[in-house]
Amino acid sequence: MTEIINDVLGDPVFAICALISVMGALTVVSRRNPIHGALGLMLAFLAFAVLFIRLNATFLAAMHVLVYTGAILVLFLFVIMLLNLSREELGREYGVATKGAIALLVAVMCGLLLFAIGKDPDLARPASPIVDRVLYPGSAQELRVAEDGGAGSKPWGGVDHVGTALFGRWIFPFELVSVLIIVAILGAVVLAKRKLPPES
Amino acid sequence: MIEIVAVLAFAVTMSAMLTWVERRLLGLWQDRYGPNRVGPFGMLQPVADMIKILTKEDWVPPFADRAVFVLAPAVAVAASLLSFAIVPFAPGIGIADLNIGVLFFLAMSSLGIYSVLLGGWASNSKYSLIGSLRASAQMLSYEVFMGLSLVGVVAMAGTFNLREIVEAQRKLWFVVPQFLGFVIFTIAGIAETRRLPFDLPEAEAELVAGFHTEYSGMKFGMFFVGEYAGMTLISAMIVTLFFGGWLGPWLPPIAWFLIKLFAFLGFFILLRATLPRLRYDQLMAFGWKVMLPLALANVVVTGGVLLAARGL
Numbered sequence: 001m002t003e004i005i006n007d008v009l010g011d012p013v014f015a016i017c018a019l020i021s022v023m024g025a026l027t028v029v030s031r032r033n034p035i036h037g038a039l040g041l042m043l044a045f046l047a048f049a050v051l052f053i054r055l056n057a058t059f060l061a062a063m064h065v066l067v068y069t070g071a072i073l074v075l076f077l078f079v080i081m082l083l084n085l086s087r088e089e090l091g092r093e094y095g096v097a098t099k100g101a102i103a104l105l106v107a108v109m110c111g112l113l114l115f116a117i118g119k120d121p122d123l124a125r126p127a128s129p130i131v132d133r134v135l136y137p138g139s140a141q142e143l144r145v146a147e148d149g150g151a152g153s154k155p156w157g158g159v160d161h162v163g164t165a166l167f168g169r170w171i172f173p174f175e176l177v178s179v180l181i182i183v184a185i186l187g188a189v190v191l192a193k194r195k196l197p198p199e200s
Numbered sequence: 201m202i203e204i205v206a207v208l209a210f211a212v213t214m215s216a217m218l219t220w221v222e223r224r225l226l227g228l229w230q231d232r233y234g235p236n237r238v239g240p241f242g243m244l245q246p247v248a249d250m251i252k253i254l255t256k257e258d259w260v261p262p263f264a265d266r267a268v269f270v271l272a273p274a275v276a277v278a279a280s281l282l283s284f285a286i287v288p289f290a291p292g293i294g295i296a297d298l299n300i301g302v303l304f305f306l307a308m309s310s311l312g313i314y315s316v317l318l319g320g321w322a323s324n325s326k327y328s329l330i331g332s333l334r335a336s337a338q339m340l341s342y343e344v345f346m347g348l349s350l351v352g353v354v355a356m357a358g359t360f361n362l363r364e365i366v367e368a369q370r371k372l373w374f375v376v377p378q379f380l381g382f383v384i385f386t387i388a389g390i391a392e393t394r395r396l397p398f399d400l401p402e403a404e405a406e407l408v409a410g411f412h413t414e415y416s417g418m419k420f421g422m423f424f425v426g427e428y429a430g431m432t433l434i435s436a437m438i439v440t441l442f443f444g445g446w447l448g449p450w451l452p453p454i455a456w457f458l459i460k461l462f463a464f465l466g467f468f469i470l471l472r473a474t475l476p477r478l479r480y481d482q483l484m485a486f487g488w489k490v491m492l493p494l495a496l497a498n499v500v501v502t503g504g505v506l507l508a509a510r511g512l
Contacts, residue, residue, distance in 0.1 A: 035268065035321060042314070062303035066347075070310025071340060074317065078336055081321050081329065158299060159360055 014054055021047035034080045038073060045069045059159045204295055211284045215428035216246040222469050229473040250421075258417035261323065268322035273419045276315030276426030280433055283308040287436045288363045290446040290453035301362035302354060305437060306347050309392055313339045315426060316394075320411035331410025334400050334480060339392055341487045346388035348495035352381040352502040353441050366445035375442040380498045382442045384491055389434035391487075393427060395468060397475040398483060435464035 009015065020043060027040025045068050052061035094102075166174050220235065220243060227234025236242040260269055285295040286304050298304050313336050320332020354360055356377065357368035365374075375382045391398040402410030412423045439445060439460040446453030478486070 033265075035265070035318075039268070039271075039318075058298075058300050059303070062300045062307050065307035066303065066310055070307060070313065070343070074310075074313050074336055074340060077317055077321075078333070081317070081333065 011054075014051065017047040017050045017054070020044070021051070035077065038077050038080060041076075042069055042073055045073065057162075059162045203293070207284050207287070207289075207295055208281065211281055211429050211432065212425065214432045215425045216250065218428045218431065218465065219249065219424070220245045221465070222472070225466065225469045226473050229470065253421040254418055256417040258419060261325075261414050263324045264414065265322040265324065268318050269414075270419070272315050272319030272322060273415065273422035273426070275318065276312065277422045277429070279308055279312040279315065280426050280429040283433050284429070284436075286362060287433070288366060288440060288445055289457050291363075293454060294363075297363055298361065300360050302350055302360045302365075302441075305362075305433075306343070306350075309346070309430075309433075310339075310343055312392070312426070312430065315423070316411050319415070319423070323411070323414035325414055327408045327413045328411050331402060331407045331413070335394060335411055338394070338398065338400065338483060338487075341484065342388045342391035342398075342491075345384050345487065345491045345495045346392060348492075348499060349381045349384035349388060350441065351499045352378045355499075355502055355506055362440055362445075366440055366447065369444040369447060373442060373444045373447075378442065378498075378502070380494060381502075382438070384495050384498070385441070386438060387491065389438065390468065390471065391483075393430040393434055395427075395431065396472040397478050399477060400480050400483060431465065431468055432461070435461050435468065438464050 022044075024040045024042070024044030024047065027043070028037045031037040031040065045064065049061045049064045049069070052058075052064055223245070224234040224236075224242065234242065235245040238244040238248045260266055283305050286298055286301045288294045288297075288301075316332050316335040316339070318332075320328040320330075320335070323329070353365065353374050356374060357365040359365060359368075368374075394400075394402065402412070407413070412420055415423060436457075439457060443460050445460075446457045448456035448459075451459075
């Protein structure tokens with residue numbers, strides 16, 4: 001546990017970004033105004049992008065800003081603005097008992113998470129071998145060598161590594177996901193069109 | 201450090217001077233004078249405008265969401281100025297040399313939507329809201345083709361690094377093999393900066409001034425700086441990605457970069473002087489039914505040709 005705390009304090013960029021992302025996330029759940037909540041989410045997302053860069057995952061960082069911050073969250077805002085809910089429509093606040101129960105549940109879950117991290121500190125460290133194990137099961141060893149600064153080796157997490165992993169080893173799940181997304185889009189279109197009056 | 205200050209100064213001065221250049225050129229093309237009173241040829245007009253805009257009352261409407269209202273113009277300027285970090289002006293001149301340069305540019309330009317969206321919403325006025333909804337739908341749509349149109353360039357250069365992309369154009373500028381990509385990127389770039397003929401978000405005949413109707417003083421000025429800096433940025437990216445950046449004979453590299461940059465800025469202004477505004481449904485239909493298929497076809501053909509050339 002102390003090892004992890006030292007890790008965090010020894011890395012100010014990580015500490016600051018982690019703080020910003022937690023503050024952003026708290027804003028998301030604590031604001032009554034949904035637009036302010038969405039702005040908090042944007043703050044958290046931008047902090048995540050910096051954390052990705054710290055993990056050497058530059059491609060992921062760029063994609064995170066481009067897709068999540070630049071497109072998906074904009075769509076959130078778009079929908080919130082179109083609905084333009086008034087104070088009454090947002091619903092009444094929960095009572096103290098409900099709030100307390102939720103707070104307790106969250107605290108227990110955070111405790112479990114900290115306990116798990118304490119058991120296996122590798123889980124919490126930047127550029128953890130866990131990422132290697134998941135992304136490159138066969139070649140984790142040589143990748144870690146490259147990361148240590150072998151001459152002329154490109155840092156992992158760049159465009160080429162993500163591309164090779166996605167379209168090489170993981171091509172089948174990748175294609176499955178794209179089929180899933182197309183089905184979801186078609187489903188959304190069908191559901192949206194269903195309310196149209198029958199053609200006369 | 202000096203480079204950062206220099207590039208910032210360049211971007212901001214360019215945006216200020218562009219307002220004068222644009223008005224003079226529009227005057228020329230529309231058979232009138234344009235601003236010609238302040239200083240030689242009216243060149244000090246931006247200074248006069250700046251003094252005016254800074255001394256004007258900086259008013260926040262009482263019905264506005266104050267915090268978001270103030271945040272929006274700051275986002276507009278920050279998003280376009282941040283992108284200048286990756287512009288390769290000449291060998292050795294430029295702030296950052298990122299391996300993901302192209303993606304960084306796309307990511308920053310996608311953040312620009314927030315300024316429009318938040319500004320329009322925080323103003324709490326119907327014209328602003330309609331303007332910002334139009335703007336965000338338009339920018340979201342055209343961003344898609346903007347990214348897709350660059351896939352061909354990236355595939356041919358084999359890198360996302362802007363400096364390596366320029367170096368890859370030593371033999372032939374990418375505008376020749378990637379002409380379709382160039383056309384799509386330019387159109388998407390104009391839509392992204394919300395300039396004529398794609399300036400529906402601020403169509404003054406129907407929406408007063410669109411998303412910045414309620415803004416005054418320097419907050420309005422910051423939207424203006426953001427727009428002109430964005431225009432300079434798009435021109436710089438066209439030059440870098442399709443016209444060989446700083447490459448050219450005889451003159452020093454930075455001169456070539458600036459010559460090409462100003463040529464495209466002039467082209468943007470010429471478009472404004474020439475073209476009428478589109479209708480909103482035309483804009484959307486054109487984007488999704490013409491540009492998207494063309495951009496996808498460009499990706500497929502470029503990929504196919506590259507694979508064939510490698511003898512697979």
